[in-house]
Amino acid sequence: DAPIRFEKVSMRYDREAVLREIDLEIASGSLCAILGPSGAGKSTLADLMVRYLDPDAGRILIGGVDIRDCRLDDLRREVILVDQAPFLFNDSIAANIAFAMEDVSPAAIEAAAHAAGLDGFIARLPHGLATRTGERGLALSAGERQRVVLARALLRSPSVLILDEPTSALDGDTEQLVAGRLRAALPHATIIVITHKPALARLADSVVTLEEGRARMTRQAARAA
Ligand code: ADP
Ligand code: ADP
Secondary structure: OOOEEEEEEEEEOOOOEEEEEEEEEEOOOOEEEEEOOOOOOHHHHHHHHOOOOOOOEEEEEEOOEEHHHOOHHHHHHHEEEEOOOOOOOOOOHHHHHOOOOOOOOHHHHHHHHHHOOOOOHHHHOOOOOOOOOOOOOOOOOHHHHHHHHHHHHHHOOOOEEEEEOOOOOOOOOHHHHHHHHHHHHOOOOEEEEEOOOHHHHHHOOEEEEEEOOEEEEEEEOOOOO
8 A cells, every 4th residue: 555645845947946845645546637737747746756856845755655765776666657758669569568577478568568558569560660760660659659668667567657648549548548458457556647638537536736836636536446
């Protein structure tokens, strides 16, 4: 049981404060949507949870432990962020999914690809994906690259999965992907989704709205066990 707790977290880049003394608690195992206008600090909030950034003030606790007291490797094994513009290696999709993991069976890769909404892709691009124009092969859209990195994350079974604006290759099915397949793949994980989609927010157990440096939790429902 590892709720995520923000205690008076403040963050600024240059002069302007992006987050102002944010207090927040995200229940363990819940699906939490983070909403807010562009520039509100949503990605910053995500970056703080995996310690790509550390706050100027305040602290973040997971399961009661200040994440600054965790080893970075351990933290990033348990808390995985799938960001908006993930980087892929010019290798097969399967190799990208299994990246840096040993002894991963093809069946496990297949299952992760399915859960990430990539059915058929492993077969479609077996010999490498070209990331630059002029190369052979098919380029993937940003949404598809994000799904490959999502599949990679699923293989690692994190306790917290953060998705920064999952775009969809097939518009409209992001809700189904997140609330259906991802939840089934990670039944006990806390899933945090930064999104603009009201339909996705409606499926969430809690909704955090960021605005002018403040966070407001507009709904908090216990997730049915
Ligand atoms: P959101 O994800 O809600 O769009 P961000 O967290 O990306 O918001 O950014 C919040 C604010 O901080 C924006 O005004 C953005 O321009 C600024 N910002 C983000 N990253 C940096 C950075 N590395 N340096 C300076 N300003 C930044
Ligand atoms: P998304 O909605 O995920 O952003 P896109 O509209 O960008 O999707 O891409 C739609 C389709 O076009 C995808 O199947 C993708 O693989 C293919 N595609 C995108 N960019 C290229 C490219 N440069 N060369 C070949 N196929 C591409």
